[in-house]
Amino acid sequence: MHKNSNTISEKPIDLHHFASNGKSGNEKYLHRQRKFESNARSYPRRIPIAIKEAQDIYVTDVEGNQYIDCLSGAGSLALGHNHPCIHEAIQKCIDTKLPLLTLDITTPIKDKFVETLFGILPKGFRENAKVQFCSPCGADAIEAAIKLTKIATGRSSVFAFSGSYHGMTNGALSLTANTKVKDQALNLMKDVFFMPFPYSYRCPFGVGGVEAEKISLHYIENLLSDSHSGVLKPAAFILEAVQGEGGTIVASPYWLQGIRRITKKYDIPLIVDEVQAGIGRTGDMFAFEEAGITPDVIVISKAIGGSLPLSLIVYRDHLDKWTPGSHAGTFRGNQMAMATGTAVLNYITKHQLVQNSKKKGIHMLKIFNEFKALYPFIGDVRGRGLMLAIEIVDTDKKTSHLGSYPTSPKLASEIQKRCFDKGLIIETGGRESSVLRLLPPLTLTDEQAKDILFILDEVFKSINKN
Ligand SMILES: Cc1ncc(COP(=O)(O)O)c(C=O)c1O
Incomplete structure (x- = not known):
């Protein structure tokens, strides 16, 4: 008789057994995710963590590292994570x-x-x-x-x-x-x-x-x-x-x-x-x-x-x-x-969060403009409220007749990675994924905005030195 692969007698796949291959922490989960989830998965490729808990603008991975989350579920989390209301x-x-x-x-x-x-x-x-x-x-x-x-x-x-x-x-x-x-x-x-x-x-x-x-x-x-x-x-x-x-x-x-x-x-x-x-x-x-x-x-x-x-x-x-x-x-x-x-x-x-979004956005964009004056690889900064962006460009190439440089997806990705290493989660998007995108929660405080800007500045400085 032809063996039916769904018969009860057949040993089921032991997902637990595929555990971790000796890996631990984030890598244990990422390893299993790579094994079981579709090739179409996207964010984990750039944000390689397993999240254990999250509160407000912060997420903590299974190794206890904390990150400032400016991805906010692709802009979905207006109040950040796990708001009491x-x-x-x-x-x-x-x-x-x-x-x-x-x-x-x-x-x-x-x-x-x-x-x-x-x-x-x-x-x-x-x-x-x-x-x-x-x-x-x-x-x-x-x-x-x-x-x-x-x-x-x-x-x-x-x-x-x-x-x-x-x-x-x-x-x-x-x-x-x-x-x-x-x-x-x-x-x-x-x-x-x-x-x-x-x-x-x-x-x-x-x-x-x-x-x-x-x-x-x-x-x-x-x-x-x-x-x-x-x-x-x-x-x-x-x-x-x-x-x-x-x-x-x-x-x-x-x-x-x-x-x-x-x-x-x-x-x-x-x-x-x-x-x-x-x-x-x-x-x-x-x-x-x-x-x-x-x-x-x-x-x-x-x-x-x-x-x-x-x-x-x-x-x-x-x-x-x-x-x-x-x-x-x-x-x-x-x-x-x-x-x-x-x-x-x-x-x-x-709590007038629409107004907070506008106010914080104006401040962040002002500092982004200061970054642009300091760092040549920033071609453009833009946004409204807390939907903000920094476009990263390749200054080794020629400008268009309007003075804009070609995109630099490699550098944008490197900046995203360095931000991540310093505890800041941002997204990339736009043409050739060369735009750094920030979508912090509308509850953003002055202190949190300061921390985000500090990390960005540190990373931009480190790129400038290279
Ligand atoms: C402007 C806009 N429209 C539509 C969508 C699609 O929404 P969903 O991913 O929930 O299908 C998105 C998702 O990012 C979006 O940004």
């Missing part, structure tokens, strides 16, 4: 025997969350807004936004922007600009047209500044007005007001206002992806608010769940043309995340 909300859920998953059936906890959520939406939007809960990652909310606008407009294409990041599911990846990742996933959604996003340091038009923004707007409007542009009117525009993974590239109010004017004129829904920039990170509750514009669809995830998975879209009710069941997902009823979501929103409002 989050624990309290979780405890309350357990004590009250709340059902933990309800699909989209409502509960008092969900009702409270929706009320709190609508309370933070811009005036003039919230009065006629609808919410759709999504299966709980940002990418699924992006899928929902695209589906919603396609159904509402009866159109099929989407305008996205160079430098964008919207997630890794098929539709979201189609709207994402990073060609290295797209190259491996063929047959993505076809009807996506990428428009130039103003990026002053590496201007797609080779002019930089306001001039580039004007050209970008002119180009986009011309595509829509020219009967021979070859491009059909899209179901939506989708953009990040501050691009995150693309390298913390900040759109100006002037450009955002221009995009809003064009989308209104041509009756095209504007989707703003606030998955990373939203909920106070940029010094406004939503990043688009600085420009005084209001989108038609806002995509929200990460921080909104108060450390637990939650994602949703809110949109103007005239778009609410899809039919029952048009978007679903088993885990869209995560009650505990709604409880922690309410807690995080209330805490942010009560």
Whole structure:
């Protein structure tokens, strides 16, 4: 008889036995992680630790080393790790025997969350807004936004922007600009047209500044007005007001206002992806608010769940043309995340953390500018609130005619490593991963900011000496 590999008599794989190969501490866990987890894993390659515990901005690994965490779960942990108000909300859920998953059936906890959520939406939007809960990652909310606008407009294409990041599911990846990742996933959604996003340091038009923004707007409007542009009117525009993974590239109010004017004129829904920039990170509750514009669809995830998975879209009710069941997902009823979501929103409002994000961001950026004057390998510094970036460049190469040097992914990675060795966790992103990205919690104190800046300065000094 052919032996069935699932028979009980067969010895199961002994995961415990594969223990550590004599390794201990972080390496014991990393060794096992390498053995069992997918090749697609990413952060552990640059942050090679096993985390034992975490509190506020600090994480401690299994060897007892402490780090300042400026990654914050890729910008999700608005209050840092394990904030007491989050624990309290979780405890309350357990004590009250709340059902933990309800699909989209409502509960008092969900009702409270929706009320709190609508309370933070811009005036003039919230009065006629609808919410759709999504299966709980940002990418699924992006899928929902695209589906919603396609159904509402009866159109099929989407305008996205160079430098964008919207997630890794098929539709979201189609709207994402990073060609290295797209190259491996063929047959993505076809009807996506990428428009130039103003990026002053590496201007797609080779002019930089306001001039580039004007050209970008002119180009986009011309595509829509020219009967021979070859491009059909899209179901939506989708953009990040501050691009995150693309390298913390900040759109100006002037450009955002221009995009809003064009989308209104041509009756095209504007989707703003606030998955990373939203909920106070940029010094406004939503990043688009600085420009005084209001989108038609806002995509929200990460921080909104108060450390637990939650994602949703809110949109103007005239778009609410899809039919029952048009978007679903088993885990869209995560009650505990709604409880922690309410807690995080209330805490942010009560303790004026949006203002703290703005204030601390201004200070950090001022010091970043001082670094830039001191260290030639810093090509550009930018950001808003506590979404900050330092672009590392290769000064051995020639500048563009605008004076910007080529990227230096190797040096950026070396700086990230040296920061890590000194107890500071930062991320890299942007073109060729040459941008150092910092996303500390909105609770950041003066003392913590000082420690972060001190370590960065130490590392930059050590690089300068080489
Ligand atoms: C702006 C933006 N949109 C969408 C996503 C996708 O979210 P998720 O990773 O939860 O699917 C991300 C994730 O980093 C993001 O930064």
